[in-house]
Amino acid sequence: MNQELRELLAIARIDGGNGAAVTGSDWSRIVLLKNWGGIPPLRRLANTYLESCGFNFLLLGPEGAPTHFCKCRPATSMALQHEIAVLAALSHDAELSRAVPKTWGVRSGGLQLLISAYVPGTPFDHTVAHLSAGQWAGTMNQILAVTRRVAQRAAETLPNLLGRGEPIGLREAARGSLAYLESVGLARGSLRSLETALGAGGTLHGSPQHGDLWPSNVVHSGGSWWLLDFEVFGEVQVPLYDVCHFVRTCSDLRYGAGRRATAGRWIDRLMAGGAESEACRGTIAAVARQHALGPREVVGALAYYLIDVATQFHKRGGPRWYWEPHVLEVKRLAEVLEAGVDLERLL
Amino acid sequence: MSESVSGMVGFEGEAGALAQLEAATSGLPPGNDGARTNWLWLAEISRWERALDLGRDGAPQMAGLAEHFRSVHYLGFDRSTLGRAWTRLTAQGYANVAPACATPLTLPYRDGTFDCVTLDEEYAGATLLEECRRILRPGGCLYVGLANPRWWGRAANGGGGAQRVPGLKRRLARAGFSLVRVYCAEPSYEQPRCVIPLDRRAVLAYERLARGPSLHGRLRRALAWLGLGAVLYRSLIYLAYR
Numbered sequence: 283m284n285q286e287l288r289e290l291l292a293i294a295r296i297d298g299g300n301g302a303a304v305t306g307s308d309w310s311r312i313v314l315l316k317n318w319g320g321i322p323p324l325r326r327l328a329n330t331y332l333e334s335c336g337f338n339f340l341l342l343g344p345e346g347a348p349t350h351f352c353k354c355r356p357a358t359s360m361a362l363q364h365e366i367a368v369l370a371a372l373s374h375d376a377e378l379s380r381a382v383p384k385t386w387g388v389r390s391g392g393l394q395l396l397i398s399a400y401v402p403g404t405p406f407d408h409t410v411a412h413l414s415a416g417q418w419a420g421t422m423n424q425i426l427a428v429t430r431r432v433a434q435r436a437a438e439t440l441p442n443l444l445g446r447g448e449p450i451g452l453r454e455a456a457r458g459s460l461a462y463l464e465s466v467g468l469a470r471g472s473l474r475s476l477e478t479a480l481g482a483g484g485t486l487h488g489s490p491q492h493g494d495l496w497p498s499n500v501v502h503s504g505g506s507w508w509l510l511d512f513e514v515f516g517e518v519q520v521p522l523y524d525v526c527h528f529v530r531t532c533s534d535l536r537y538g539a540g541r542r543a544t545a546g547r548w549i550d551r552l553m554a555g556g557a558e559s560e561a562c563r564g565t566i567a568a569v570a571r572q573h574a575l576g577p578r579e580v581v582g583a584l585a586y587y588l589i590d591v592a593t594q595f596h597k598r599g600g601p602r603w604y605w606e607p608h609v610l611e612v613k614r615l616a617e618v619l620e621a622g623v624d625l626e627r628l629l
Numbered sequence: 630m631s632e633s634v635s636g637m638v639g640f641e642g643e644a645g646a647l648a649q650l651e652a653a654t655s656g657l658p659p660g661n662d663g664a665r666t667n668w669l670w671l672a673e674i675s676r677w678e679r680a681l682d683l684g685r686d687g688a689p690q691m692a693g694l695a696e697h698f699r700s701v702h703y704l705g706f707d708r709s710t711l712g713r714a715w716t717r718l719t720a721q722g723y724a725n726v727a728p729a730c731a732t733p734l735t736l737p738y739r740d741g742t743f744d745c746v747t748l749d750e751e752y753a754g755a756t757l758l759e760e761c762r763r764i765l766r767p768g769g770c771l772y773v774g775l776a777n778p779r780w781w782g783r784a785a786n787g788g789g790g791a792q793r794v795p796g797l798k799r800r801l802a803r804a805g806f807s808l809v810r811v812y813c814a815e816p817s818y819e820q821p822r823c824v825i826p827l828d829r830r831a832v833l834a835y836e837r838l839a840r841g842p843s844l845h846g847r848l849r850r851a852l853a854w855l856g857l858g859a860v861l862y863r864s865l866i867y868l869a870y871r
Contacts, residue, residue: 284670309810310828312671313835317822320663321670322696325722337667340838346830348838354670408841 283312286390287354294388294397296341296350313340321356322392335359340400351510353396357389361513366396368440368512375435380506381428401510403503410497410532411539415557422532422565425500428507429524430572433490436516440490443516449485450520452582456480459593463612466596472616476585479619483582488519489573495524496531518590522583525569527591529562549588549614553628563629570629577626584629585619588612666693668824671812672745672770672868680745681738681764683757690747690772695723698745703728704736734760741766750775758804765871771806773797773867774818781852781860797867806869813862824866825858832858 319335336355343349355362366387373384383398406425413421437444456476464473492499493514501508530548536558537551552562570580592608599605618625680698682691691714694701703726705711711728718726731737734756746761748771761771775797801809813832814821825835833853840846849861 284672285675287670309671309673310826310831313826313831314667314671314821314824315835315838317664317667317824320666320693320696324663324692324696335663337664337670340834342831342834346834348834405838412842 283309286393287395290388290390290393290395291341294386294395296397311342311344313342314338315340321354323356348400348402351383351398351400355394355396357392357394359394362387362394362396365511365513365515366394368436368443368515369396369398371439372432372436372512375439378432378435380504381432381508382512383508383510398510401501401503401508403501403508405498406500406502406507406532407497407535409502411536415561418532418536419561419564422528422561423568425507426525426528426565426569428509429492429495429528430569432492432509436490440516443490444488444519447488450488451485452483452520452586453477453480455520456586456589459589462593462597463589463609466609468609468612468616471620472613475616475619476589476612479585480582482578483585484579486521486575486579486583487573489521490516491518491520491523493518493523493527495528497528497535520583520586520590521573521575522566522569522580523587523590525566526584526587529565533558533562547611547614549611549618553618553623553625566629577629580629581625584625585615588615663693663696665819665821666690666697668772668812668821668866668868669693669697669745671824672772673870674744674770675768676744676766679743680747681736681743683746683748683761691718691726692721692723694745694747695726698725700725700727702726702738702743704731706730706732736760736764738764740764741769744769745772746770747772747774749773755800755804758800758806762805762869762871767871769871771801771867771869771871773801773869774814775865775867776817777813777859777863777865779859780863782863797865801867801869806871808870810868810870812866812868813858814864814866815862816864818864818866821864821866825862827858827865829853829856829858832861836861 315338317337321336323335336353336359338351338353340348341350341352353362353365366385369382369385370387372378372382375382383401385396385398387394387396389395406421410418410421460468460473460476464470492509492512493516494511495509499509499511501510533548533551537546552559566580566584570583575583588608588611592605592612595605595608677697678699679702680694680700681702681704682694683704684690691701691703695718701723703711703714705714705728708730711730715726715728729737734754736757740763742764744766746765746769748757748761750773758771765771798809798811811827813825813827815823815825823835823839825831833850836846836850836853840849852858852861
């Protein structure tokens with residue numbers, strides 16, 4: 283193992299679980315995962331999205347069982363600093379001791395490490411496609427209840443996350459993203475219908491959102507659901523963002539597994555009717571009721587979610603298949619709204 | 630999302646759909662550069678002065694090496710490829726790279742010149758391995774990336790170029806390298822999204838994490854449990870220390 287990394291692990295008091303320090307001879311105890319970009323970042327990428335540059339790794343104990351999960355990023359990564367701060371605070375909260383892994387961080391001149399106690403268990407992406415629609419809906423509700431508890435505790439223990447706590451005007455919040463999507467070719471007609479939906483959604487009270495809540499970031503372990511990956515936690519405050527993202531990505535995985543094919547676009551699957559669609563809509567509606575949101579606000583929040591995700595992915599660049607599905611969802615939502623489909627009643 | 634990504638290549642089957650959804654739901658777009666040289670965080674290199682890239686395709690690791698080492702040489706036998714790579718790298722601001730034109734069989738460097746040498750499978754012949762050992766300083770590291778000749782999918786896919794380099798570990802030892810460590814790379818050594826030590830326990834831990842409860846996943850875990858991890862991956866990375 284590289285000496286700088288080894289020293290950081292020593293500073294972090296990583297002992298592999300059995301009191302045995304990680305040394306250079308323990309070459310087989312590190313499994314590199316999600317290796318997305320060089321550390322240090324290449325110079326020609328200096329003006330591109332670098333926050334996730336780096337890699338994760340799994341640290342194995344002397345017996346071969348994983349003991350820690352680590353994220354390795356450039357020392358300048360604000361996203362990882364944010365995640366370390368959030369998780370360090372939340373993981374000390376006794377109420378969340380079975381929802382958020384114990385986490386801490388260390389940093390050198392060029393490298394930053396987030397270290398979490400490994401959560402053994404089954405990631406939800408391994409099972410979501412194999413559940414019946416009813417089981418799926420029930421499980422999503424359990425996971426979203428955990429997410430809500432984490433958000434509530436975060437709002438109490440990390441008050442800075444909420445900023446000044448002012449209500450969020452959906453149209454104003456989405457203005458920059460809409461302008462961006464227009465600049466990359468979203469038709470004016472589509473924009474108008476989306477703006478109308480956002481405007482009808484009015485203003486909402488902010489609630490910290492996980493921001494990347496999808497099945498791979500949820501693990502079932504020891505009878506509890508654990509949430510992982512808090513890099514963008516709290517960046518979005520619009521309620522229903524997490525539930526929309528979670529329901530959509532679950533639905534995509536189930537659709538991708540070919541078990542319950544109905545339609546390619548999530549918006550179409552949402553409106554299609556049947557058990558799958560009911561599970562999606564019922565889950566969103568349940569969370570909306572917890573936030574005391576009316577139908578117009580739900581449609582506004584849904585529009586905000588799709589617009590925000592499409593913008594983020596398009597801005598990051600990459601091949602067409604990477605961002606296009608998100609942009610097409612926005613276009614489809616605009617078409618549905620223009621066609622006068624009563625989404626408010628459906629949701 | 631799924632219908633757009635279903636035509637992509639790179640990952641296999643179940644892992645493919647998940648990897649693409651993963652790419653599409655968190656972090657960077659796929660294909661972001663520099664990840665290929667992150668193996669340097671796994672290597673035990675004590676001095677970061679000079680590196681030599683003997684890779685093909687216009688110095689794929691040069692920029693990454695140039696971020697870590699004080700000076701980096703790139704040796705190739707095609708003058709125009711060398712020139713293009715050098716122009717590109719200097720335009721990106723790397724002043725510590727130097728191309729040299731030579732046939733990569735005998736290396737025009739003194740003994741013990743480099744701390745690190747990188748090599749692609751095409752050139753991993755016995756003579757060159759000995760030359761690499763010669764120009765590495767004691768404790769220096771040779772990287773070799775290659776398609777895995779024992780990958781179980783190779784026979785199904787009708788063979789392939791990787792049959793050229795069986796027994797590389799043995800040949801590295803024969804060339805005088807004192808320590809050889811083997812890693813599996815997924816989906817390939819050119820795009821190593823995951824790098825797994827070729828060790829039974831590490832492979833098993835990775836397979837438990839990465840694969841679902843499908844028949845395919847269970848079969849892979851069974852092979853890993855039996856210590857047959859070497860057949861599971863398309864690519865291997867060898868780190869050989871002088």
